[in-house]
Amino acid sequence: MFGRKTGGRHVVIIGNGIAGVTTARAVRARDKKCRITLISGESLHFFSRPALMYIYMGHLTERNTRPFEEWFWKKTRIERLQAWVKFIDVDAKRVDFAGDTASLTYDQLVIATGSKPNKFGWPGQDLERVQGMCTLQDLANLEAISDDIEHGVIVGGGLIGVELAEMLHSRGKRVTMLAREKNYWDNALPEAEAALVGRVIRKGGIDLRLATELDRIEDDGEGRACAVHTKDGERLPCQFVGLTAGVSPNLSALEGSKIPTGRGVLCDFSLRTQVPDVYAAGDCVEFVTPEGERNVVEQLWYTGEMHGEVLGRVMCGEEAVYDRGIWFNSAKFLDLEWHTYGEVPPAGRETPDHQMLLWQPDDADLAFRLVLKQGRLVGVNSMGIRYRHKVCERWIADGLGAEQVLERLPEGNFDPEFYRRYEPAIVRAFREQLR
Amino acid sequence: MSVTLTGPAVSPHADSAGLRTAFAVATGVSLLPFALALAGHPVGSGWTAFAIAFVPFVVFAMLYIWATYRDTHPGIKNDDITRGHFTGRRTAGVLLGVVLTGLYTVLYFQGEWLQPVFALTDPLSQLLRDRPADQWFLYGFLYTLAVLIMGARMFWRYRHNRYQLFRTASVMFFQLGFAFLLPAFLLAMQQPEFYFTYFWPLKPDYLYPSYWAWLWQQPGGVGAFMLMFGVAASFVLTPILTFYFGKRWYCSWVCGCGGLAETAGDPFRHLSSKKYAAWRFERWSIHSVLVIITALTIWLWVGEGEAVQTGKKWYGYAVGMVLSGIVGVGFYPLLGSRVWCRFFCPMAAILGIGQRFFSRFRITTNGDQCMACGNCSAYCEMGIDVRAYAMQGKNIVRASCVGCGICSAVCPRGVLKLENGKTYADRYDGAQNPLATLLRSLKNP
Ligand SMILES: Cc1cc2nc3c(=O)[nH]c(=O)nc-3n(C[C@H](O)[C@H](O)[C@H](O)COP(=O)(O)OP(=O)(O)OC[C@H]3O[C@@H](n4cnc5c(N)ncnc54)[C@H](O)[C@@H]3O)c2cc1C
Ligand code: SF4
Numbered sequence: 001m002f003g004r005k006t007g008g009r010h011v012v013i014i015g016n017g018i019a020g021v022t023t024a025r026a027v028r029a030r031d032k033k034c035r036i037t038l039i040s041g042e043s044l045h046f047f048s049r050p051a052l053m054y055i056y057m058g059h060l061t062e063r064n065t066r067p068f069e070e071w072f073w074k075k076t077r078i079e080r081l082q083a084w085v086k087f088i089d090v091d092a093k094r095v096d097f098a099g100d101t102a103s104l105t106y107d108q109l110v111i112a113t114g115s116k117p118n119k120f121g122w123p124g125q126d127l128e129r130v131q132g133m134c135t136l137q138d139l140a141n142l143e144a145i146s147d148d149i150e151h152g153v154i155v156g157g158g159l160i161g162v163e164l165a166e167m168l169h170s171r172g173k174r175v176t177m178l179a180r181e182k183n184y185w186d187n188a189l190p191e192a193e194a195a196l197v198g199r200v201i202r203k204g205g206i207d208l209r210l211a212t213e214l215d216r217i218e219d220d221g222e223g224r225a226c227a228v229h230t231k232d233g234e235r236l237p238c239q240f241v242g243l244t245a246g247v248s249p250n251l252s253a254l255e256g257s258k259i260p261t262g263r264g265v266l267c268d269f270s271l272r273t274q275v276p277d278v279y280a281a282g283d284c285v286e287f288v289t290p291e292g293e294r295n296v297v298e299q300l301w302y303t304g305e306m307h308g309e310v311l312g313r314v315m316c317g318e319e320a321v322y323d324r325g326i327w328f329n330s331a332k333f334l335d336l337e338w339h340t341y342g343e344v345p346p347a348g349r350e351t352p353d354h355q356m357l358l359w360q361p362d363d364a365d366l367a368f369r370l371v372l373k374q375g376r377l378v379g380v381n382s383m384g385i386r387y388r389h390k391v392c393e394r395w396i397a398d399g400l401g402a403e404q405v406l407e408r409l410p411e412g413n414f415d416p417e418f419y420r421r422y423e424p425a426i427v428r429a430f431r432e433q434l435r
Numbered sequence: 436m437s438v439t440l441t442g443p444a445v446s447p448h449a450d451s452a453g454l455r456t457a458f459a460v461a462t463g464v465s466l467l468p469f470a471l472a473l474a475g476h477p478v479g480s481g482w483t484a485f486a487i488a489f490v491p492f493v494v495f496a497m498l499y500i501w502a503t504y505r506d507t508h509p510g511i512k513n514d515d516i517t518r519g520h521f522t523g524r525r526t527a528g529v530l531l532g533v534v535l536t537g538l539y540t541v542l543y544f545q546g547e548w549l550q551p552v553f554a555l556t557d558p559l560s561q562l563l564r565d566r567p568a569d570q571w572f573l574y575g576f577l578y579t580l581a582v583l584i585m586g587a588r589m590f591w592r593y594r595h596n597r598y599q600l601f602r603t604a605s606v607m608f609f610q611l612g613f614a615f616l617l618p619a620f621l622l623a624m625q626q627p628e629f630y631f632t633y634f635w636p637l638k639p640d641y642l643y644p645s646y647w648a649w650l651w652q653q654p655g656g657v658g659a660f661m662l663m664f665g666v667a668a669s670f671v672l673t674p675i676l677t678f679y680f681g682k683r684w685y686c687s688w689v690c691g692c693g694g695l696a697e698t699a700g701d702p703f704r705h706l707s708s709k710k711y712a713a714w715r716f717e718r719w720s721i722h723s724v725l726v727i728i729t730a731l732t733i734w735l736w737v738g739e740g741e742a743v744q745t746g747k748k749w750y751g752y753a754v755g756m757v758l759s760g761i762v763g764v765g766f767y768p769l770l771g772s773r774v775w776c777r778f779f780c781p782m783a784a785i786l787g788i789g790q791r792f793f794s795r796f797r798i799t800t801n802g803d804q805c806m807a808c809g810n811c812s813a814y815c816e817m818g819i820d821v822r823a824y825a826m827q828g829k830n831i832v833r834a835s836c837v838g839c840g841i842c843s844a845v846c847p848r849g850v851l852k853l854e855n856g857k858t859y860a861d862r863y864d865g866a867q868n869p870l871a872t873l874l875r876s877l878k879n880p
């Protein structure tokens with residue numbers, strides 16, 4: 001394997017998102033000598049993809065979303081290249097590009113190409129003014145037609161959908177959101193929280209249509225979308241259609257290559273593909289799990305970062321295995337923040353083993369939930385109250401019982417100083433529910 | 436045949452946008468009496484002139500702010516800031532910068548030009564101070580008005596955030612009570628005009644021997660009390676409060692410069708430079724001013740003669756006028772609201788050393804929840820790259836942090852929290868041994 005002393009090897013990374021960049025930094029931290037090339041067709045610059053919405057809304061400039069200044073790349077000697085990869089020859093260990101960018105040879109290759117929006121073969125999905133919201137290019141396209149949009153329809157009720165709705169709404173556009181689910185994003189949230197988010201979205205002035213599916217997108221005769229038809233037979237005239245029905249691994253760079261793929265790039269838990277010296281990280285990875293289980297694809301900023309850290313070690317000869325650890329995630333739905341830790345079964349997926357404690361006041365958009373399994377804490381879900389990641393993680397890891405958690409609850413609160421504290425009310429409500 | 440269905444007929448912000456424009460224009464028109472006064476045609480006299488000059492302006496400005504926030508849901512409202520005419524470093528912003536720097540220059544160096552305008556505030560000055568207005572009274576009045584109006588804006592804007600509400604109420608209270616009314620009242624009572632919210636070295640006179648001599652001679656012991664308060668504030672109050680609460684107890688809760696930055700300066704906070712180069716410059720510049728004013732103060736006590744008096748005069752010009760006023764406020768629309776506080780204020784330098792090495796204050800990071808969006812860094816008025824720490828899950832312990840709490844407010848993932856810990860020693864590697872860390876940081880900054 002390559003150790004610190006070997007030097008001289010060329011590490012080529014396709015994709016300069018969080019996974020690719022973290023991998024590059026982790027390799028550099030262990031190997032001062034090797035050459036590292038970071039490639040992306042989208043942008044020369046590493047930026048925060050989750051921050052795209054803030055550029056459009058005018059909270060941030062594109063530059064604000066870049067975590068590192070130019071000197072950082074010089075100091076770490078990470079070379080950057082903006083070009084689209086067209087073909088990977090694993091026998092010759094060579095990467096070819098579209099256009100006239102010269103091919104590169106590698107000693108080790110990392111695929112960190114992220115994901116692309118799902119399209120489900122809807123008629124009209126490739127018309128003009130129909131797009132996802134994943135890249136700088138998507139953002140530029142949206143910006144270019146923004147002045148013409150009076151009404152936008154968003155198809156898909158996930159996290160990106162609500163962000164896109166908020167973006168359009170911030171520019172004074174009328175927004176309709178179509179979601180298949182009975183409650184907003186209830187394949188990830190428990191029913192009460194899903195209903196709460198739905199209410200918040202509607203209160204924010206967005207026309208959320210639940211249990212509504214897209215049938216087709218209508219062409220205005222000039223190749224542009226002009227209306228959306230739902231399966232219930234409604235016609236919604238609009239000047240923009242956002243497709244946000246989830247994402248799947250972007251495998252365009254692997255076309256025609258010998259790297260095995262399924263939904264994503266097939267990898268073991270050390271992020272090795274089935275081809276020697278070719279690795280993968282981030283959204284594009286599909287972990288091959290021991291028989292029986294469904295393969296895992298993780299499409300989060302946090303997991304991309306963790307993949308990169310493990311992969312950097314693996315590529316430098318260390319034994320490292322990716323372990324997701326105790327689950328966590330967070331998001332913001334308009335003005336409502338959400339934190340989740342551990343195992344919180346979404347609507348309809350609780351088992352008889354699960355004991356769910358829920359506190360939800362009548363007069364505020366808040367919800368706090370503890371999930372217990374056989375009397376031990378397994379999950380925390382909090383909406384509108386910030387909770388401490390490491391504290392919740394410790395409670396879950398230690399398998400605290402309900403009463404132990406309630407005693408410690410104030411320690412977990414992470415709201416700013418002087419905020420109203422809801423813990424006394426929560427503890428009272430939960431003691432009642434436990435009785 | 437499919438059904439046609441439309442949602443709400445108007446875009447959600449249409450009516451507010453119209454109101455905002457109307458009130459913005461009205462606020463602009465309300466400046467007319469000042470122009471007329473400057474042109475030698477004041478409208479009315481006495482209280483009438485005062486009311487005509489100030490009441491419409493205040494009313495329309497408040498209505499403009501109301502129209503801005505009236506149909507918003509409580510939460511962070513930063514839409515369009517990077518593109519705003521005044522907030523996006525566009526022509527209007529540059530012009531505003533020119534006007535502000537111009538006004539400060541006139542105020543400091545040609546104050547008598549403002550005579551027709553400060554005359555408008557004469558009745559108020561008579562009432563509060565028992566003497567005619569001058570340019571400094573006008574300045575204090577406008578300054579306080581700016582803090583109050585823009586403080587009211589903060590109340591609307593951050594109505595979901597109690598930290599912001601309390602802090603804003605505090606700066607408004609100290610500006611109005613301690614920096615405007617109390618000094619005026621002292622003058623009316625034939626006592627020295629004294630500001631209980633400014634300490635050495637921000638107000639260097641308070642430790643100048645000549646000022647002490649003058650205070651000491653004041654009848655009734657009030658001057659002696661002020662003298663002792665000034666010393667205690669700098670050497671007892673400041674270190675103790677900074678130890679427990681960090682520099683924020685002063686910079687974003689009490690100080691008048693901070694008060695203006697946190698209210699009138701709020702729309703410009705994102706314009707501060709986040710570059711590492713700016714941080715390097717800041718460390719040199721701010722500590723240089725501290726060294727200079729310390730040396731000058733000592734020199735005034737031990738030395739005599741022309742040279743030291745010239746030094747004192749030039750410090751007053753360069754630091755007191757140019758850096759704190761002309762650059763400090765005039766450059767709001769170009770470099771953000773804390774240019775003075777970040778690069779030059781010697782009080783901030785002392786508080787910063789305290790905060791970095793001898794304080795329980797820190798900003799904690801919520802585990803691994805940061806997704807590097809950059810809102811915290813962008814809206815840090817002190818130009819701290821908060822995100823760089825948050826991405827690594829580290830506490831933020833920086834000398835310059837004034838504890839305004841906006842990073843925590845704008846973070847869409849709830850990653851940041853301002854806290855006073857139970858000890859100073861658990862904040863970062865090396866915090867257990869502040870003196871050694873301080874010395875090390877001097878050796879290789
Ligand atoms: C709008 C939005 C909001 C999000 N919000 C959150 C959030 O709040 N929290 C969260 O955890 N996650 C969020 N995510 C998901 C998160 O952004 C991704 O999980 C993460 O960015 C994936 O990182 P990555 O490095 O795997 O891939 P990416 O960041 O997608 O980077 C892949 C790069 O590879 C490049 N590339 C692909 N193919 C080629 C090729 N053939 N040649 C050259 N370059 C190529 C792409 O252009 C791209 O720049 C959000 C995503 C979006 C789109
Ligand atoms: S605002 Fe929050 S999520 Fe965004 S970079 Fe800062 S700490 Fe991270």
